[in-house]
Amino acid sequence: MADDNDSRDAVVIERNFDAPVELIWQMWTDPEHFRAWYGPDGASIPVAKMDVRVGGSRRVCMEVQTPDGPMQVWFTGEYREVVEHERLVYSESMSDEDGNVVSPSDMGMPEGHPATTEVRVQLEDLGGRTKMVMTHAGVPGESPGAAGWRMALDKLAAHIQTHGDR
Amino acid sequence: MTTTTGDDRLSDTFAALANATRRAILARLATGEATVNELAEPFEMTLPAISKHIKVLERAGLVRRGARAQYRPCALDATALEEVSTWAEQYRPAWEARFDRMDDYLARLSPRRKADPHDG
Numbered sequence: 356m357a358d359d360n361d362s363r364d365a366v367v368i369e370r371n372f373d374a375p376v377e378l379i380w381q382m383w384t385d386p387e388h389f390r391a392w393y394g395p396d397g398a399s400i401p402v403a404k405m406d407v408r409v410g411g412s413r414r415v416c417m418e419v420q421t422p423d424g425p426m427q428v429w430f431t432g433e434y435r436e437v438v439e440h441e442r443l444v445y446s447e448s449m450s451d452e453d454g455n456v457v458s459p460s461d462m463g464m465p466e467g468h469p470a471t472t473e474v475r476v477q478l479e480d481l482g483g484r485t486k487m488v489m490t491h492a493g494v495p496g497e498s499p500g501a502a503g504w505r506m507a508l509d510k511l512a513a514h515i516q517t518h519g520d521r
Numbered sequence: 522m523t524t525t526t527g528d529d530r531l532s533d534t535f536a537a538l539a540n541a542t543r544r545a546i547l548a549r550l551a552t553g554e555a556t557v558n559e560l561a562e563p564f565e566m567t568l569p570a571i572s573k574h575i576k577v578l579e580r581a582g583l584v585r586r587g588a589r590a591q592y593r594p595c596a597l598d599a600t601a602l603e604e605v606s607t608w609a610e611q612y613r614p615a616w617e618a619r620f621d622r623m624d625d626y627l628a629r630l631s632p633r634r635k636a637d638p639h640d641g
Binding site: 364365366368370372373374378382388391392393395396487489491492493 | 609610612613615616617618619620622623624625626627628630631
């Protein structure tokens with residue numbers, strides 16, 4: 356296995372789908388299919404542009420309804436690995452609608468949220484069914500403060516420990 | 522399978538932490554257990570309002586309540602915090618929900634493929 360999952364800074368989800376691997380591949384690479392499932396409940400994906408080849412770019416707009424009206428959040432990224440029906444890797448950063456990367460803290464994310472994350476999708480053909488392993492990881496190195504969110508909570512936990520010892 | 526329960530719990534934890542009053546209550550409890558009355562003191566809030574915040578913290582597993590009927594002091598339970606100690610974990614519930622939707626969408630695309638016994 357090429358990548359050992361550093362599960363400390365990644366979400367790994369494994370799912371089996373009752374659909375052929377070609378269709379699951381399209382779920383990720385065909386904007387029309389992607390829009391159907393990707394947005395959170397109550398949100399829509401008005402824009403999904405995908406140039407699915409290594410080095411190709413992607414841009415996704417998510418529109419969520421807030422008490423103050425609809426709010427758009429844009430994401431930009433680049434395809435890093437494209438092995439049809441098998442493996443898809445892309446980077447993702449928050450951006451403005453022109454694709455200029457914005458810092459997560461400017462978008463109200465907790466301090467230290469990585470500026471760039473990576474989504475890896477590994478598919479396995481089970482003969483009409485598909486096993487999918489999705490890994491969403493922070494990109495190390497690029498954001499030295501990536502552990503900030505964890506550090507804040509560690510600090511709180513340490514604080515609790517210290518005071519709880521008395 | 523307890524995964525769903527775990528995810529729900531995680532959502533509860535994040536929801537509980539996403540409030541300044543509740544974080545202040547946790548910070549106060551970090552110095553030792555306290556009754557609801559004591560917890561309410563620094564806040565300009567009614568007791569029922571504070572109790573509501575404490576219930577949210579309890580449900581998220583962040584606070585334990587004592588059994589002594591009269592006072593039922595609150596104490597901090599730090600284990601729930603460990604579950605949320607990566608930025609990445611906050612995305613888990615969102616991804617799980619997405620893949621649930623993908624499942625539903627796939628079933629709609631090809632109803633024949635899925636001989637769903639729950640149908641009807």
